[in-house]
Amino acid sequence: MSKGTRALTRRTLLVGGGAVLGAGLVVGLGAEPAVFGRPPDAPPPGPDILNDASGLSPVKVARHVTVSDSGDAALAALRRELGDAKSAGRPFIASAARHSMGAQSLAHEGTAVTLHQNAAEIDTANELYRVPAGARWIEVIRRLDAAGWSPTVMQSNNDFGVASTFCVNAHGWPVAHGPFGSTVRSLRLLTASGEVVECSREREADLFRATMGGYGLTGVILDLDVAMTRNMLLQPRFETMPAAEFGTRFIEAAKDPVVRMAYGRLDVTLSSFFEEALLVSYRPASEEGTLPEAVGSGFLSRASRYVFREQVGSDAVKSLRWGIETRVAPKLYGGATRNSLLNEPVATLDDGDPSRTDILHEYFVPPERFADFVAACREVIPSSYQDLLNITLRFVADDPDSLLRYATGPRIAAVMLFSQEMSLRAEQDMDRMTRELIERVLALGGTYYLPYRPHATPDQFRRAYPDHARFAAFKRSVDPALTFRSPFWDRYLAEDAAT
Numbered sequence: 001m002s003k004g005t006r007a008l009t010r011r012t013l014l015v016g017g018g019a020v021l022g023a024g025l026v027v028g029l030g031a032e033p034a035v036f037g038r039p040p041d042a043p044p045p046g047p048d049i050l051n052d053a054s055g056l057s058p059v060k061v062a063r064h065v066t067v068s069d070s071g072d073a074a075l076a077a078l079r080r081e082l083g084d085a086k087s088a089g090r091p092f093i094a095s096a097a098r099h100s101m102g103a104q105s106l107a108h109e110g111t112a113v114t115l116h117q118n119a120a121e122i123d124t125a126n127e128l129y130r131v132p133a134g135a136r137w138i139e140v141i142r143r144l145d146a147a148g149w150s151p152t153v154m155q156s157n158n159d160f161g162v163a164s165t166f167c168v169n170a171h172g173w174p175v176a177h178g179p180f181g182s183t184v185r186s187l188r189l190l191t192a193s194g195e196v197v198e199c200s201r202e203r204e205a206d207l208f209r210a211t212m213g214g215y216g217l218t219g220v221i222l223d224l225d226v227a228m229t230r231n232m233l234l235q236p237r238f239e240t241m242p243a244a245e246f247g248t249r250f251i252e253a254a255k256d257p258v259v260r261m262a263y264g265r266l267d268v269t270l271s272s273f274f275e276e277a278l279l280v281s282y283r284p285a286s287e288e289g290t291l292p293e294a295v296g297s298g299f300l301s302r303a304s305r306y307v308f309r310e311q312v313g314s315d316a317v318k319s320l321r322w323g324i325e326t327r328v329a330p331k332l333y334g335g336a337t338r339n340s341l342l343n344e345p346v347a348t349l350d351d352g353d354p355s356r357t358d359i360l361h362e363y364f365v366p367p368e369r370f371a372d373f374v375a376a377c378r379e380v381i382p383s384s385y386q387d388l389l390n391i392t393l394r395f396v397a398d399d400p401d402s403l404l405r406y407a408t409g410p411r412i413a414a415v416m417l418f419s420q421e422m423s424l425r426a427e428q429d430m431d432r433m434t435r436e437l438i439e440r441v442l443a444l445g446g447t448y449y450l451p452y453r454p455h456a457t458p459d460q461f462r463r464a465y466p467d468h469a470r471f472a473a474f475k476r477s478v479d480p481a482l483t484f485r486s487p488f489w490d491r492y493l494a495e496d497a498a499t
């Protein structure tokens with residue numbers, strides 16, 4: 001049974017975390033551990049029902065194909081599928097690992113294409129690598145690592161597709177960088193007319209800007225040229241501080257040219273909720289010599305996942321975990337290569353509780369308003385019915401490129417993982433709480449991330465992404481028949497396109 005058609009229950013735990021491991025006995029450095037349940041009223045999995053990693057997005061598709069060739073063979077297959085979909089008047093959407101959580105990678109009664117290609121060519125002279133759209137990050141790291149290079153920016157978790165990372169414009173934790181799109185030099189796109197268009201900041205710039213963070217609505221990316229950086233050995237530094245001071249301290253670390261990677265965490269223990277913060281920053285290690293091969297999670301990291309799961313409903317375990325992360329981990333963890341820190345899989349773990357599900361949220365906060373964000377979260381989250389298990393903080397520099405941009409200035413990205421009871425009551429509570437958090441973040445001049453659950457109202461989406469109408473109008477100009485379509489388009493953008 002494929003992952004997309006499988007009903008994921010809490011028994012299936014998606015966990016990441018090598019860096020975190022290295023960084024602190026917690027699940028996933030930005031690699032958010034996630035457990036997802038299937039809604040009680042979902043249609044049963046079947047050959048024509050696809051789902052995403054949430055397990056909460058069952059969609060009946062007309063056709064599902066996987067493309068594993070690269071180059072001309074992939075292009076021919078995609079052209080054929082696109083032509084068939086257009087002739088039948090069906091929507092068409094491309095995807096890779098389908099870890100977006102609101103059916104952004106699916107199409108009702110449409111053609112869904114999964115791209116899974118393993119290749120990457122290194123161009124040392126130009127400090128870039130060329131990858132097919134469906135290459136997974138694990139393969140990119142493997143090839144770059146062997147040549148002494150590393151992706152300049154990638155999201156946490158190496159199971160995802162490179163073009164997907166561009167289409168959600170994901171961010172990572174190397175500093176001080178903008179989202180992944182800032183490191184993409186050019187790409188080739190199969191458009192709705194069946195043409196292949198090369199686009200970059202210099203050529204077809206509007207298409208490039210709309211495709212970056214455009215959730216597959218402008219065409220199918222075929223391949224990309226992406227910037228790379230020398231791999232290196234890094235040494236962690238751990239600092240704790242009052243949560244209200246984190247914004248200032250994080251920006252200082254992100255702007256320090258010696259710091260190469262950085263992330264933060266907040267204490268989620270209810271009795272001391274969001275009072276203390278941890279900042280972990282990595283600097284080049286002084287040792288010289290041959291770099292070890294990139295590895296993933298270590299034993300301590302895997303063991304820490306069990307502590308992580310035991311946090312559900314237990315303030316004592318949350319407090320224990322915070323102590324491990326802030327006081328024990330700094331004594332245990334030493335140097336690691338940049339590639340090892342990035343090379344974390346989404347692992348599977350059985351936590352034995354089918355009555356709960358894990359849900360990710362992410363908010364982008366102006367650093368100078370971080371203390372207000374902490375205060376808002378302290379008001380909204382503990383009074384809800386939800387159990388917050390983790391929050392990871394990262395730095396994202398200004399994004400001057402994409403139309404649907406979330407970083408209109410430097411931002412602190414706050415990634416939250418909640419454990420949610422599988423009940424109507426809990427779902428309604430999560431819906432309400434998400435909207436309230438979005439409202440509070442919008443009032444601070446921040447925004448929220450689009451690949452997760454579609455709880456935001458269309459009005460909140462429009463306020464969070466003010467260029468939505470420009471994006472929709474541009475999409476309509478390059479795809480007048482609206483062939484590239486998903487439930488994300490239907491819920492948040494279709495109305496714009498009609499005006």
Ligand SMILES: Cc1cc2nc3c(=O)[nH]c(=O)nc-3n(C[C@H](O)[C@H](O)[C@H](O)COP(=O)(O)OP(=O)(O)OC[C@H]3O[C@@H](n4cnc5c(N)ncnc54)[C@H](O)[C@@H]3O)c2cc1C
Pocket residue numbers: 014016030031032033034052053093094095096097098099100101104105106115133134155156157159160161162163164165167168169170171172214215216217219220221222346451
């Ligand atoms: C455990 C976990 C950890 C995460 N960590 C991070 C993180 O560190 N930073 C961050 O920013 N985000 C993070 N995310 C969000 C993640 O980046 C997105 O969910 C991403 O889309 C996952 O990649 P995927 O291959 O599963 O994408 P998919 O869900 O398959 O696709 C995502 C979007 O890209 C489009 N797309 C994919 N391939 C193509 C193509 N060839 N042409 C055109 N469109 C295409 C799809 O249509 C869809 O709209 C995380 C998510 C999870 C579940």
